[in-house]
Amino acid sequence: xxxxxxxxxxxxxxxxxxxxxxxxxxxxxxxxxxxxxxxxxxxxxxxxxxxxxxxxxxxxxxxxxxxxxxxxxxxxxxxxxxxxxxxxxxxxxxxxxxxxxxxxxxxxxxxxxxxxxxxxxxxxxxxxxxxxxxxxxxxxxxxxxxxxxxxxxxxxxxxxxxxxxxxxxxxxxxxxxxxxxxxxxxxxxxxx
Amino acid sequence: xxxxxxxxxxxxxxxxxxxxxxxxxxxxxxxxxxxxxxxxxxxxxxxxxxxxxxxxxxxxxxxxxxxxxxxxxxxxxxxxxxxxxxxxxxxxxxxxxxxxxxxxxxxxxxxxxxxxxxxxxxxxxxxxxxxxxxxxxxxxxxxxxxxxxxxxxxxxxxxxxxxxxxxxxxxxxxxxxxxxxxxxxxxxxxxx
DNA sequence: TAGAGAAACAAGCGCCCGCTTGGTTATCGG
DNA sequence: CCGATAACCAAGCGGGCGCTTGTTTCTCTA
Numbered sequence: 001x002x003x004x005x006x007x008x009x010x011x012x013x014x015x016x017x018x019x020x021x022x023x024x025x026x027x028x029x030x031x032x033x034x035x036x037x038x039x040x041x042x043x044x045x046x047x048x049x050x051x052x053x054x055x056x057x058x059x060x061x062x063x064x065x066x067x068x069x070x071x072x073x074x075x076x077x078x079x080x081x082x083x084x085x086x087x088x089x090x091x092x093x094x095x096x097x098x099x100x101x102x103x104x105x106x107x108x109x110x111x112x113x114x115x116x117x118x119x120x121x122x123x124x125x126x127x128x129x130x131x132x133x134x135x136x137x138x139x140x141x142x143x144x145x146x147x148x149x150x151x152x153x154x155x156x157x158x159x160x161x162x163x164x165x166x167x168x169x170x171x172x173x174x175x176x177x178x179x180x181x182x183x184x185x186x187x188x189x190x191x192x
Numbered sequence: 193x194x195x196x197x198x199x200x201x202x203x204x205x206x207x208x209x210x211x212x213x214x215x216x217x218x219x220x221x222x223x224x225x226x227x228x229x230x231x232x233x234x235x236x237x238x239x240x241x242x243x244x245x246x247x248x249x250x251x252x253x254x255x256x257x258x259x260x261x262x263x264x265x266x267x268x269x270x271x272x273x274x275x276x277x278x279x280x281x282x283x284x285x286x287x288x289x290x291x292x293x294x295x296x297x298x299x300x301x302x303x304x305x306x307x308x309x310x311x312x313x314x315x316x317x318x319x320x321x322x323x324x325x326x327x328x329x330x331x332x333x334x335x336x337x338x339x340x341x342x343x344x345x346x347x348x349x350x351x352x353x354x355x356x357x358x359x360x361x362x363x364x365x366x367x368x369x370x371x372x373x374x375x376x377x378x379x380x381x382x383x384x
Numbered sequence: 385t386a387g388a389g390a391a392a393c394a395a396g397c398g399c400c401c402g403c404t405t406g407g408t409t410a411t412c413g414g
Numbered sequence: 415c416c417g418a419t420a421a422c423c424a425a426g427c428g429g430g431c432g433c434t435t436g437t438t439t440c441t442c443t444a
Contacts, residue, residue: 006391024216025301028432041392043433079381105297109217136380143382149371150380156352157345164344179341187379188328188342189271190335198421220402232404233422241402386444393438400431408423414416 007045010035011059014052019098023053023109053106054114060103061121063092068128078136079185082154085132086177089158094167101162126155154184199237202227203251206244211290215245215301245298246306252295253313255284257320264320270328271377274346277324278369281350286359293354318347346376 004012013034017026028049032039046052067088071081093100107118130151136142142150157180165176196204205226209218220241224231238244259280263273285292299310322343328334334342349372357368 022214022216022301024214027430029430037392038394039432040394040434044391049432109214133380140382142380143378145375145380146371149368150375152352152356153345153349153372153375156348159355160344160348160352163351176341179338180345183337183342183345183376183379185379185381186335187375187377188325188334188337189377190332191383219400221400229421230423231402232424235403236421388443389441391438391440393436395435395437397434398432401429402427404427405425406423407425408421410421411419413418 006035010042010045011052011055015056015098015102018053018056018106019101023049023102023106050110050114053102054110056099056102057107057110057114057118058121060096060099061118061125063096063099064089064103065121065125065128067092068125072128072131078132078139078141081132082136082184083177083181085129086154086158086181087174090161090165090173090177093158093161093165094173097162097165097167104159104162126151129154150184154180157184198227202234202237203244203247207248207290207294210245210248210298211293215241215294215298242302242306245294246302248291248294249299249302249306249310250313252288252291253310253317255288255291256281256295257313257317259284260317260320264323270324270331270333273324274328274376275369275373277321278346278350278373279366282353282357282365282369285350285353285357286365289354289357289359296351296354318343321346342376346372349376 010031014026014031017030017034020026021030028042029039031052032042035042068085071085071088074081074084076084107115110118130147133142133145133147133150137144137147161176165171167173171179202223206218206223209223209226212218213222220234221231223244224234227234260277263277263280266273266276268276299307302310322339325334325337325339325342329336329339353368357363359365363371
C-alpha cells in the first residue's frame with residue numbers, strides 16, 4: 001500500500017472513461033490525455049488496452065467477492081447474513097461506482113479466456129448468495145421458496161444499483177440496503 | 193406491415209450484432225456482411241451507423257411502453273395490474289431479447305438529443321409503474337411503503353431479465369413474471 | 385554534482401474505421 | 415422486349431485506431 005504509482009493513476013482514469021463511454025468507445029489517446037501524457041507514454045506502464053480492462057474488471061470482482069465471502073461462513077441467522085451482504089454490496093458500489101459499471105457492462109469485451117475467468121467469479125458470487133438463501137430456508141427463517149428466482153431478484157436489485165445509486169445523495173449505502181432487505185423479506189402486501 | 197424490406201433485414205442484423213458486441217464494437221462492414229452485402233451498399237438504406245442504433249433503441253422503447261400503457265388505465269386491482277404489467281414486460285424481453293439488451297446497454301452511445309429522447313421514454317415507463325404502486329397503497333392493497341425503492345426493486349428485476357432469461361428454457365414469460373410477482377408481494381419471510 | 389533509472393515526448397507505422405462515388409446487374413410492369 | 419428503378423459492387427478517401435521506436439527530460443541518490 002505505498003503511495004499511488006503511475007499505473008494506479010492510469011487505472012483510475014481508465015475505469016472512469018470506460019464507465020462513461022464503454023471500452024470500445026474509449027481510445028488510448030483519451031486515456032493518455034486524461035492521465036496527462038501522450039498515448040505512447042502509456043505503454044511504459046501497460047501492455048495492451050485490453051489489459052487495462054482486465055485489471056479494472058478483476059479489481060471490481062475482487063471487491064464484490066471480498067465483501068460477501070467473510071459473511072457466508074459467519075455464525076449468524078440467514079436473514080442477518082443477507083442484510084449484511086446487501087449492505088456490503090451497496091457499499092462497494094458506493095465506493096467504486098465506475099468499477100461496478102465497467103464490471104457489469106464491459107466484461108464481454110474481454111478475450112474468451114479472461115471472460116471465462118470473470119464468469120467464474122460471477123458464478124462464485126451468485127453461489128454465495130444462493131447459500132445464504134438455502135440456509136435460511138433450511139432453518140425455517142425463510143418460507144420454502146423458488147431459490148433461483150429469489151436469488152435472481154436480489155441479484156437484479158444489487159446489480160442494477162450502478163444505474164441509479166448516487167452516493168452523494170440522501171441515502172447512505174446501508175439505508176438503501178436496509179430498505180431493499182425489508183422489501184424482499186416482507187413484500188408489498190399488508191399482513192392480513 | 194407487408195413483407196420485410198431490406199431495411200428490416202438490416203435492422204434485424206444490426207440489433208443482433210449490437211447486442212452481442214455493443215455499438216462501438218460493431219463495424220459497418222460486419223453488419224453489411226451479415227446482411228449479405230458490401231459496406232457501401234448499406235448506405236442505399238441508411239444514413240449513418242448511429243441512425244441504426246437510434247431506430248433499434250426506439251423500437252425497443254415503443255415495445256416496452258406499448259406493453260404497460262394499456263394496463264395502467266384499466267379497471268383492475270393494483271396487484272393485478274402489477275402482475276399483468278410484469279407478464280407483459282417479460283413477454284417483450286422474450287420476444288425481443290436483443291432489442292432489450294441494446295436498449296439497456298447502448299442508448300448512451302446516442303447523440304445528446306436522441307439520448308434525451310430515450311431518457312424521456314424511460315422515465316415515462318417508470319412513472320407508469322410508480323402509478324400502479326401509488327394506487328395500490330392508496331387502495332390499501334399494498335402496505336404503506338417506500339414507493340421509490342419498491343419501484344426500483346421491480347424495475348431492477350425486469351430490467352435485468354435480458355441478462356439471464358432464455359425464452360427457449362423451461363420457464364415461460366408468465367412463469368417468470370408470476371414468480372417475481374409472488375416474491376415481491378409476499379416476501380421471503382414465512383407468515384408468523 | 386555526476387550519473388542511473390524512470391518517465392514522457394516526437395514521430396509515425398500499418399490497419400481499419402465510417403462513409404462516398406460512379407458504374408453495373410437484377411427484376412418486373414407495360 | 416424495352417426502360418425504369420431498386421439493389422448492389424468496386425474502389426477508395428480522409429482520418430483515427432492501437433501500438434512501436436528512438437530520443438530527451440526529469441528526479442533522486444551516492
